[in-house]
Amino acid sequence: MLVMKFGGTSVGSAERFLTIVDIVRKTSEEDGAPVVVVSAMSGVTDLLIKAAQEAKDRNLDAALDVLDKIHEKHKDCIYTLFQQSSIVDELVEDLESHLNKLDIILRGVSYLGELTKRSLDAISCFGELLSSLILATLLKKKGIESKWIDARTFMVTDNVFGKANPLWETTTAKAQGTILPELADNRVVVTQGFIGSTANGITTTLGRGGSDYSAAIIGVACEADEIQIWTDVDGMMTADPRVIPDAMVLSTVSFQAASELAYFGAKVLHPLTIKPAIEKNIPVRILNTLKPDAKGTVIADEGDADQPIYAIASKKSITALFFSSLNMLMSHGFLAKVFTVFDKYRTPIDLIATSEVSVSVTIDNTENIEPILENLHELCETRVMHDVAIVSVVGTHFRAKSGIAGRVFDCLKDINIIMISGGASDITLSFVVSNEDANKAVKQLHDHLFQKVK
Numbered sequence: 001m002l003v004m005k006f007g008g009t010s011v012g013s014a015e016r017f018l019t020i021v022d023i024v025r026k027t028s029e030e031d032g033a034p035v036v037v038v039s040a041m042s043g044v045t046d047l048l049i050k051a052a053q054e055a056k057d058r059n060l061d062a063a064l065d066v067l068d069k070i071h072e073k074h075k076d077c078i079y080t081l082f083q084q085s086s087i088v089d090e091l092v093e094d095l096e097s098h099l100n101k102l103d104i105i106l107r108g109v110s111y112l113g114e115l116t117k118r119s120l121d122a123i124s125c126f127g128e129l130l131s132s133l134i135l136a137t138l139l140k141k142k143g144i145e146s147k148w149i150d151a152r153t154f155m156v157t158d159n160v161f162g163k164a165n166p167l168w169e170t171t172t173a174k175a176q177g178t179i180l181p182e183l184a185d186n187r188v189v190v191t192q193g194f195i196g197s198t199a200n201g202i203t204t205t206l207g208r209g210g211s212d213y214s215a216a217i218i219g220v221a222c223e224a225d226e227i228q229i230w231t232d233v234d235g236m237m238t239a240d241p242r243v244i245p246d247a248m249v250l251s252t253v254s255f256q257a258a259s260e261l262a263y264f265g266a267k268v269l270h271p272l273t274i275k276p277a278i279e280k281n282i283p284v285r286i287l288n289t290l291k292p293d294a295k296g297t298v299i300a301d302e303g304d305a306d307q308p309i310y311a312i313a314s315k316k317s318i319t320a321l322f323f324s325s326l327n328m329l330m331s332h333g334f335l336a337k338v339f340t341v342f343d344k345y346r347t348p349i350d351l352i353a354t355s356e357v358s359v360s361v362t363i364d365n366t367e368n369i370e371p372i373l374e375n376l377h378e379l380c381e382t383r384v385m386h387d388v389a390i391v392s393v394v395g396t397h398f399r400a401k402s403g404i405a406g407r408v409f410d411c412l413k414d415i416n417i418i419m420i421s422g423g424a425s426d427i428t429l430s431f432v433v434s435n436e437d438a439n440k441a442v443k444q445l446h447d448h449l450f451q452k453v454k
C-alpha cells in the first residue's frame, strides 16, 4: 500500500488536480488503492495566516477581503474542473459551509483582538480541508472510487498548537480503523496533511510544511510499503541545478545524507519530518508531479553504498569566526568556555576546526554576534570573516575509504581554502571559501568527482 502526498504546487491549479487524477489512477491500477494526503493549494496557508493577523489587528474588513480571495481561488478551480451543475452546486455548498465557519472565527478573533496559537490552528486548517474536498470529488467524477476522510478523526495529537506531535498509539489505532477498511474495499482515501486534533477534538496543526510529516505518520501507522512525496522538483540532485545545469538526480540517498543536504538549502523536504518512516524502514520517494514517469529519489535508511559521493552542496553568506589564545597552550577548558558563550546566545555552530590554541567555527545566524564577541574578547583573540561560503561533499562511509580528501582538494588547487572540517561525520567533508569562489569550487568538484565516480 502506498501513501502519496501532494504538496501545494501539485494542487496549485485545476490543471494540476487533473494531473493528480492520472497519477492516482495509475497507482490504483498497479498497486491498489493508495492513501492520498494533500496540502493546501499553494499560497492558501499564507493567506489564512494573513487573514488571522488582520483579524487580530482588528482590521476585520481586510481579513474578510483575504477570505474572499480564498473563496474565489477555490471557486475558480471548481468551475474549471466541473461543468456538471449538480456536482458544482454540492461542492460550492461544502466550500461555503467551511468558509462560513472561518468567517465566524475571524470575526471572533477580531472582536477580541487576540490570536492564540489555538485560534491560529483553527484558522489555518481550512486550506487542506478545501483542497482535499476538491480532489476527492474530482476522483469520483473521473470514475475512481474515493473516500474523503477528515484527518482530525484519526490524527490525534498533543495540544502543542502550531507544532503538535502525534499521540502514536491512538493515532495508529484510529488511522488503521478508518483508513484500512476503505483501502480494502478498493477506495482511494483522500485526506489532509498538516492538520490533526487533540483527544478532546480541538484542531491542531503539525507546523508549517507539516504535510510531509502527516504522510510519514500515516505511512507508519498503516504500515505502508512506500511513502511518496510528490512535489515540483525532480528529487535530490548531485548539486544545485542553478549552479550546475547538468546536475543529476540522485536515485538513492541515505537519511543522514538527506539531512545534511537539507541544511544546504535542498528544500525538497524537511528530513526530520520523514524520520518516523525511515526508523520503521519505510522508504520515502520524492517525485515530480510534472514528470510522473521519472523515478525520483528514494531516501532510505542506508542509501546506496556503491555510490561513494552523492552530492556537492554549498551555502553562501555565512560567517566564520576564529578564536585563539596562547594562554590555552596545554591547558583545558578553552573549548568549553567558547561553546558556553554560543549556547548562552542560542547561536548554532555549523562547522568547527580546532588546533591546540585556536578554534574556528562558522555560524549562519549572526543576530547575536556582537555580544558573543564581547564575551569572548576577555578569553582570546577574535577574528571575523563575513560573507564566506561552506562547500560540502556529501557521500557515504568516508572514514573507511582512502583517497576522498585527495580527490577533493586535488581539483581545487587554484582556490583559497579558508578552513577545513572533516571526519566529524562519516558522510561529509566540508570546507570554507570566499563567497566569490563558491560556485567555482562546486563546479570544479562536480566535474571532477562525478565524471570519475560514474
Ligand code: ASP
Residues within 6 Å of the ligand: 007, 008, 039, 040, 045, 046, 127, 193, 194, 207, 208, 209, 210, 211, 212
Ligand atoms: N499547507 C501547509 C503549509 O503551507 C502545510 C504544507 O504545505 O505542508 O505550511
Ligand code: MG
Residues within 6 Å of the ligand: 007, 008, 039, 209
Ligand atoms: Mg506547502
